[in-house]
Amino acid sequence: xxLPETVPQGAEGINSLCNPEIRGxxxxxxxxxxxxxxxxxxxxxxxxxxxxxxxxxxxxxLLFWCAGSLTGRDRxxxxxxxxxxxxxxxxxxxxxxxxxxxxxIEEDPANAAEAHYRIGVLxxxxxxxxxxxxxxxxxxxxxxxxxxxRKAATAFYVNRGATARRQQRLAEAxxxxxxxxxxxxxxxxxxxxxxxxxxxxxxxPEAVQEYQAAVNADAKNLTAQLRLGQALNxxxxxxxxxxxxxxxxEGNPAQAEAYxxxxxxxxxxxxxxxxxxxxxxxxxxxxxxxxRDLAQQVKEKADALLSPTPPVQGR
Numbered sequence: 001x002x003l004p005e006t007v008p009q010g011a012e013g014i015n016s017l018c019n020p021e022i023r024g025x026x027x028x029x030x031x032x033x034x035x036x037x038x039x040x041x042x043x044x045x046x047x048x049x050x051x052x053x054x055x056x057x058x059x060x061x062l063l064f065w066c067a068g069s070l071t072g073r074d075r076x077x078x079x080x081x082x083x084x085x086x087x088x089x090x091x092x093x094x095x096x097x098x099x100x101x102x103x104x105i106e107e108d109p110a111n112a113a114e115a116h117y118r119i120g121v122l123x124x125x126x127x128x129x130x131x132x133x134x135x136x137x138x139x140x141x142x143x144x145x146x147x148x149x150r151k152a153a154t155a156f157y158v159n160r161g162a163t164a165r166r167q168q169r170l171a172e173a174x175x176x177x178x179x180x181x182x183x184x185x186x187x188x189x190x191x192x193x194x195x196x197x198x199x200x201x202x203x204x205p206e207a208v209q210e211y212q213a214a215v216n217a218d219a220k221n222l223t224a225q226l227r228l229g230q231a232l233n234x235x236x237x238x239x240x241x242x243x244x245x246x247x248x249x250e251g252n253p254a255q256a257e258a259y260x261x262x263x264x265x266x267x268x269x270x271x272x273x274x275x276x277x278x279x280x281x282x283x284x285x286x287x288x289x290x291x292r293d294l295a296q297q298v299k300e301k302a303d304a305l306l307s308p309t310p311p312v313q314g315r
Contacts, residue, residue, distance in 0.1 A: 078108035082115060094122045113143035120152060129156060140183070154184040158193055165197045173197045181210075188218035195227060207231050215244075222251050229261045233268075241265040256285035260298050267305045276306055 085100035101119050105112040120135030133156040139149035161176030177194040184190060195210030208231045214224035229244030242265045248258040263278035279302035286295035 075108050075111065078104040078111065078115075081107065082118075085115070085118060089118065089122065094125055098122050110142070113139040113146050113149065116142065117146060117149045117152070120149070124152075132156070150184050154180045154187050154190055157183065158187070158190050161197065162193050165193065165200065168200075170197060170201045174201065185213075186217045188214045188221045188224055191217060192221070192224050192227060195224075195231070199227075199231060204231060204234055208235060215247075219247070220251065222248050222255065225251075226255065226258055226261070229258065229265070233261055233264050236268070238265040238268045242269075254285055254288075256282045256289065256291075256294065256298070259285060260301070263298075263302060264305070272306060276302070279306070 081100045081104035085097045085104065088094075088097035088100060098119050101115040101122075104115045116135045116139040120132040120139065123129070123132035123135060133153055136149045136153035136156070139146050140153065143149075157176045157180035161173045161180060164170070164176060165173035174194070174197050177190060177197055180187065180190040181194055191210045191214035195207045195214065198204070198210060199207035208228065211224055211228035211231055214221055215228055218224065225244050225248045229241045229248065232238070232241035232244060242262060245258045245262040245265065248255050249262075252258075259278045259282035263275045263282060266272075266275035266278055279298060282298045283295045283302075286292070286298060
């Protein structure tokens with residue numbers, strides 16, 4: 001791009017300088033290059049005299065003015081494209097809507113987080129979940145505070161990781177669920193899923209950490225509280241397990257599994273009467289829910305723990 005030999009005069013001359021189609025200037029990010037070129041011209045001709053220096057100063061002023069006008073022009077065009085995209089999206093014309101959102105990104109890439117997010121949402125609608133998550137991640141790079149993009153990206157990795165866990169592809173599950181937690185450390189559901197993947201991988205201490213993190217993120221997540229209590233029982237941390245199960249029952253008094261876990265924790269702390277009451281409650285809740293099979297499992301566990309050990313017969 002070459003600089004003009006003379007400074008443009010009047011509105012028409014200024015427009016010719018600022019017109020991106022004529023001058024090869026696409027958007028405001030290119031203006032510093034023009035300023036640098038103008039400065040070099042001034043430096044290379046120190047003997048050009050005061051008049052040329054004044055012309056160059058005026059040129060620099062015009063370039064900065066152009067930067068502001070181009071910024072406003074690009075943003076206005078981007079907003080128009082976004083509005084068209086939303087209108088098309090509302091009419092379920094997803095392909096054309098995506099095209100308008102991409103035009104908005106081209107006009108104003110630095111402020112295009114919402115456009116990338118909308119493309120991601122529509123990509124999901126069209127069955128392209130891999131493409132969608134890439135758009136969500138770009139949106140987060142441009143605007144780390146874009147809440148909806150963070151939720152959407154996290155949900156993608158949680159869903160894929162949970163599917164892998166259920167299919168016992170635990171290495172893949174851990175990778176995706178760790179990514180979900182990295183994107184949103186406060187996502188309680190992601191923490192619970194990661195805890196389950198750790199637990200099924202035989203990494204119980206890490207599972208407990210994730211369940212505890214899930215509870216810290218959302219104390220009302222009763223699944224997290226229940227999983228935490230069960231993992232603490234497995235680690236023989238019975239006093240802490242009692243607290244977790246009690247928290248579950250405060251939120252859901254009909255939770256039979258919490259009563260069963262509480263019975264185990266009480267038994268191992270030497271509180272046999274409390275353990276029996278908890279096991280009885282668990283059996284009753286399962287029966288009320290029509291789960292006789294689960295009630296039978298609790299009864300067998302309770303009998304194994306609470307029945308007196310038969311005396312050893314002497315020889």
